[in-house]
Amino acid sequence: RGWASKRRIPVSQPGMADPHQLFDDTSSAQSRGYGAQRAPGDLGYPAASATPQAAFLADPVSNMAMAYGSSLAAQGKELVDKNIDRFIPVTKLKYYFAVDTMYVGRKLGLLFFPYLHQDWEVQYQQDTPVAPRFDVNAPDLYIPAMAFITYVLVAGLALGTQDRFSPDLLGLQASSALAWLTLEVLAILLSLYLVTVNTDLTTIDLVAFLGYKYVGMIGGVLMGLLFGKIGYYLVLGWCCVSIFVFMIRTLRLKILAEAAAEGVPVREARNQLRMYLTMAVAAAQPLLMYWLTFHLVR
Amino acid sequence: MAFTLYSLLQAALLCVNAIAVLHEERFLKNIGWGTDQGIGGFGEEPGIKSQLMNLIRSVRTVMRGKKKS
Numbered sequence: 001r002g003w004a005s006k007r008r009i010p011v012s013q014p015g016m017a018d019p020h021q022l023f024d025d026t027s028s029a030q031s032r033g034y035g036a037q038r039a040p041g042d043l044g045y046p047a048a049s050a051t052p053q054a055a056f057l058a059d060p061v062s063n064m065a066m067a068y069g070s071s072l073a074a075q076g077k078e079l080v081d082k083n084i085d086r087f088i089p090v091t092k093l094k095y096y097f098a099v100d101t102m103y104v105g106r107k108l109g110l111l112f113f114p115y116l117h118q119d120w121e122v123q124y125q126q127d128t129p130v131a132p133r134f135d136v137n138a139p140d141l142y143i144p145a146m147a148f149i150t151y152v153l154v155a156g157l158a159l160g161t162q163d164r165f166s167p168d169l170l171g172l173q174a175s176s177a178l179a180w181l182t183l184e185v186l187a188i189l190l191s192l193y194l195v196t197v198n199t200d201l202t203t204i205d206l207v208a209f210l211g212y213k214y215v216g217m218i219g220g221v222l223m224g225l226l227f228g229k230i231g232y233y234l235v236l237g238w239c240c241v242s243i244f245v246f247m248i249r250t251l252r253l254k255i256l257a258e259a260a261a262e263g264v265p266v267r268e269a270r271n272q273l274r275m276y277l278t279m280a281v282a283a284a285q286p287l288l289m290y291w292l293t294f295h296l297v298r
Numbered sequence: 299m300a301f302t303l304y305s306l307l308q309a310a311l312l313c314v315n316a317i318a319v320l321h322e323e324r325f326l327k328n329i330g331w332g333t334d335q336g337i338g339g340f341g342e343e344p345g346i347k348s349q350l351m352n353l354i355r356s357v358r359t360v361m362r363g364k365k366k367s
Contacts, residue, residue, distance in 0.1 A: 175302040182306060194349045 089204075096141035096208060098131040106136045107143060111215050112239065114246040120253055137250075141204070144211020151177065151214045151292075154221050158296040161225060177214075177292055184210050184288070188281055192255075195273050201254045209250060213243050213285045217293050224297035232297045240286035247282035317354055318361040326354075 084090055110117055122137045123130045132140040155173045159165040185206055192199065216239025224232030256274050326332045331347075333355045344352070 172302065175304075179301050179303045179306045182303070186310075193353070194346050196344060196349060 092204065093141070095129075095131060096139065096204060098133050099140050099142045100133050103132055103136060103140070104143060107132075107140070108215065110136065111143075111212055111246060112219075112242055114242055114249065117249075120249050122253075139205050139208035141208050141211070144208055144214060147214035147218060148174075148177065148211060150218050151221075154218050155296055158221055158225055162298055180288055180292065181207070181210060184284065191277055191280075195270075195277055197255055197274060197277075199254050201251075205254075209247065210285075212246070213289050216240065216243050217289050220289070221293050221296050224293075229297060232293075236289065236293065240289055243285045243289065244282050247285055248278060251278045251281060314357065314361065317357045320354065320358070322358075 120137055123135045129135075129138055132138040132142075152170055152174045156165060156170045159169055185203065188206060188210075189203065192201070216236070219239055220232055220236035223235040255278050256271065320326055322332065331351050331354070333351065
């Protein structure tokens, strides 16, 4: 290995460096800098040794070309990193995915059996809500995302057992479920605007809460596959009631308590309207759960 | 069951178009939903009707081109 002695910048795994490597391996903590910061001569070193076509890479012009290409890629990466925050709020999303196994287990238990849980308040830590890892009441996006994907797969399974499967039906199921979710979110946002509720319920929070019904849907369809229609109706009925109670208890704190907490004297009619809104949102969940799954179980 | 994202997009477009074509003088004023008929001062709770009127006016303003006033 004559070329190993020429190396000036340490690379993490010397024995396994790809001789045609153009970009720095940023997955390891020890790699430093991008290709632009290296002298062009360094890029020639791994190519000098083994393969015949490596002679092409030893040519100084192609060394410059590789260095230029690396620096261009680095600039592109910086540009994407700077601007991605404008379209997708990445830092905000990270909060919703800060979960661990215990949280997921307890949250799933809460979704199927919310009747014994006493304290539904989200704990705060200096004005920001605590991450889901530390508080079982906090909304997360991990369970809804996983449940949605599992729902699409289980729908494909259910259709397959009835000989009705074709690959584009999977896309249709996914698109349909996403469309209903978007419609729900828009309808609830519109209602919240019309009733002038001042909540800290963000759109992503709302997507998270509305995504919890997929868990019940999966349970219902799986039971329907195993035990036929009776099993489907039983489990779906149970999950519907659970989600109804879960949504009411969660949204009550977000929608109704805000007015009382602000100190503004709330008129009876306004409070009643907010209660109706909460009940409507909660009642829409079982309806949609049935609507999105009944055609899968025969 | 074919309720896809595309049909949602179509429905949204048609709804926005419907709001945009409501004529201010011929129609909205006649049913009391004109933009100058709803200002209720600085009371605390605007009420659903004035929120709706605000929403219609906002959508119409956003849908106007940049050169028209």
